[in-house]
Amino acid sequence: MENLDCCSNVDFRVLYKSVYPTLFKIAYRITCDEEAAEDLSHDSLIKAHEKRMKFPTLLDAKYWLIRVTKNNALNYIKRKSRERNAYGKVLYENVRKRVQTSETQYLQNESIETVRRALDELPPKLKEAIVLKEYGELNYKEIGTILGISEGNVKVRIFRARKEIAKLIGGGDNVYIPD
């Protein structure tokens, strides 16, 4: 699609349909909170609409929205962790509980949970790269465009992220290895 106008209802709907699931997945894997993921994905779409953004292609719109969502999601967890430190364990457990109940809806696999937890522990720079790779289904070049870094840098971050995950889950004994 050429010349996508966020103010046009038709274009906005197209944009929503094609990008929203990706935005949601990225926000969800960064925040581990369904409600927050929806809000954050919505916020970026609202921002595009409000700023009357016009994109030359659907892909440009996608990259822009992913960048906004990703940044907001990282800010969200930063704020959350500050709050968590301030209010102690109560909030933390609430978050955990919600995540686990929602988790059971679509995934039972323990190894997935293990990897997801490890993902959660990663520093933001590695986390954003690996989340965009695995959940945004983007290639190195696209990730580089979104993060504003070189392709080589993306490779390095993804490699470090995987190494870190491997370290966190402890050598891969409890990791699901497909046949």
Next chain:
Amino acid sequence: MSISLTKDKCPTEDILCVYVDGELPAKYKSYVDAHIEHCQLCKARLSSLQSIKNTSSLDNEALSGALSNETFLNGSFERLQTKLHYERNTKHSLYAKRSWAVFSAKVLAAAAVLAFAVALPLVTLSKKAGVQSNTVTYTPREQFNPIERPRLIENSQGAQNAAFGGVGSFSYPAANATRQRHFVLEAAMPDVIPDVDVFKPNFNKDSINMDFSIDMWYNGRKIVRQSFGIPIKKENAKNFIHKLPHP
């Protein structure tokens, strides 16, 4: 990341990582393929990376599956629409209400003081002619003629108070004298500006009426209270807002 590969030399782990993502150029890929055939260590390293990748992929597929649910997508779209409407209404009206109030308060205060300065002599004259006026509660003893146009000299508390200053001549009939004095008039702005949001869709009236009453002070004494209502048409209000600079 430099890539130097031979069949016998183990590729570095970052290359394996790129291989796992399927982004290794074809010519290097064949090297790696050939190498892992006989190198057990690299095979193990590769499968470790692969298993992490696969686990994430499974997770991603599960999420995608859950998200492709039409009911969820449509529901979420509806919530998004609601938020959009809300955002549009509140953002506009908050901005509009505030700047409109401040701007019109300033303009009206200036207009009121001007009107006051010009009208006061007339009011006293009309009193003499026997015309009743309910708005003027205090009949000044001295006749006041502004020489300078009153100008805004202070606006210390936002829209709430505006002070105007200028030069005027005061006549003292009893002493049979006229003195030129600097004057400061404080206009206390009404703190209740009608809380009407003209941008809300439920705003049906064609115009709203803003009631102002402005107290004029001179040397700490309230000398007059001016009250007036100004009808503002909805479409004018909109035009007016669009011309305002962004704060």
